Amino acid sequence: MATANQIPADTSVADHVTADLVVFVPAMPVEQFKGVLTSLEAAFSAESTIVATQNELPADAKTSLRIILTPQANPLWMLKAGDFIAAAQSGLDHEARTILILGPGADSLSSLALRSMADAVSTASVDLVVPHYSLPPHAGLINSAILYPLTRAVFASRVRFPLSLDLGLSARMAERLSAAARRIPASNQGETLLWPVNEAVAAGFTMDEVDAGSRAMPQPSDPDTNSILAMITGSLFADIESKAALWQRPRRTPPIRRAAPEAAQSDGSPDVARMVAAFRLANDNLQEIWSLVLSPNSLLMLKRCSVLEPADFRMPDNLWARIVFDFLIAYRLRTINRGHLLGALIPLYLAWVAGHINVIASGTPAERHIEAVAAAFEADKPYLVARWRWPDRFNS
């Protein structure tokens, strides 16, 4: 809780007052927190806003915003289940109709973006507002390869960043996410991910996206990309499995409501040859494991891809969709150990990344290719549903 020694005299501490907007800021570095406070002051009035944060207010920080300290938690580079519980509780305590959650690196968001998110909830009565970031073409590749296409196909949602770091929530959406987080054992709440878009679809709540411009994406302190990729993908697979009764019903994807913002340009081209070499090594060594998961047709197409030169390397969109669906089915059926399964997916993901980079290098806009991949996922959803219901059949 707040103490008089740390907070300047001109900043009031509100314990039991109401506000229209509660902004929840999880633990982050001090400089980032100062930047967030600056952006919030520019976007909102101090009278109607409360900032609930796990960060101690720096002694040299001067702000007119009302600040409340929430229980400390271990900082993570992305939002975790415990953050949603704390945010919902803060919103409930202060009877706020709008709750903003700002993740690590939120100081790079503009005041306009923050304002747009809050207005969408308060004015347009949207339950879940997700920002649409403008990232460089070679950034957020896991989201482009797996999270967005899979969420769009399975849950019929066009939200470009389903695992967003910043969210705008209505009171009932915050309560829904808090309830989902409470079902997770307390010991795992600091590491487990929640999928707000999937929860909103399951609850039948309204969703919308707002343009947020560019944003600095925090990177994990643990440099083991493979384990983090496996964690994120495994979490999404588990969430899809838990909501199987919902997404198997026919759903129509909502139409595109706004043009995608222009992505920042990037210079140079990453080392595709290295990723293709990794894929070829996996193709030579992991056939025994892939054959337990993938269809013979997919294995044959992968073999054909393995002989392509790095400069010409492409993974067909329908092949990638089929691979992800087969791995999702294998995850559900526990065909092999789940850790092994997700580890075997990594070289295939790198192969897709190599193909994606080559597509961008050939002049195709990155967003156009990603939309084509997502469309391939949508077109192949009947295959996923059929295999989910009749797992013993192997329809290639």
Place this chain on the structure above:
Amino acid sequence: MQNLLDNLLFQARQNPLPIPTYAQDVTIWHHMSDALHQSLYRVLTLLIAVLPGILAFFVALLIFAVAGVVISWILRRCLTWAKFDLRVARKGGADWAPSSSPTGIVARVAFWACVLLGLLIGVSAFDASYATGTALPISLLPYLTHAVGAALLLIAGILIARFLARSVLISAVNAQLQYARFLSLGVKWLVLVLTAAMVLDHLEVGGNIVELAFGILFGGIVLTLSLAVGLGSRDLVSRSLESHVEHAAERTHIPEETNSSASSIRHF
């Protein structure tokens, strides 16, 4: 005269006349026949003592297996009628595969529990008939239990070897090590050799020879792996390590300026 007769009698007693040969042959054959008959009698006695126990073992196993099938069927019908799968899915939030539904799992557990119970009862019946039979120098039952333990040990060792081999293979491939399959095979055979040595030791077969052979073989495999990785493929290792360091350097961090261009990849 008397003295002569006494002398003859004394000599006769001191030097008895040899038995005729035809009388010796009859006795040898008689003894051999007796030995064979006695041996046959002992074996038949053993069989008579043990056979009821063996039959009791199989009958108990069969009866309980049939009971297991019946109980499993009844459980499956009852749980399906009670919509057990649906209740569990509502509570647990997971969608079950048809082959591993809660009802199927409960039914299978019930069946194999009955089979296990039948096995225990059968072994107990065999032990009882064996103990009340004849006193035999050979102890079969302890060896039988050791054999069961050894079989379980072998199964566990094979499963662990396969799991570890697959883990090492995937990790090594993702670390882009060219000798990933070699490492995986090495780990698998290390675990299998260890398992075989434990099984033979459990069965008390071979004694010190097995221990010595295992030590030599295990040490040889480890030494071979070390030499292959350390010396024979040092160029590969150094290239792998260099590429790993380069890859770590390429890993992205939060840029100081949000519009900075980067040729590196950001997966997140």
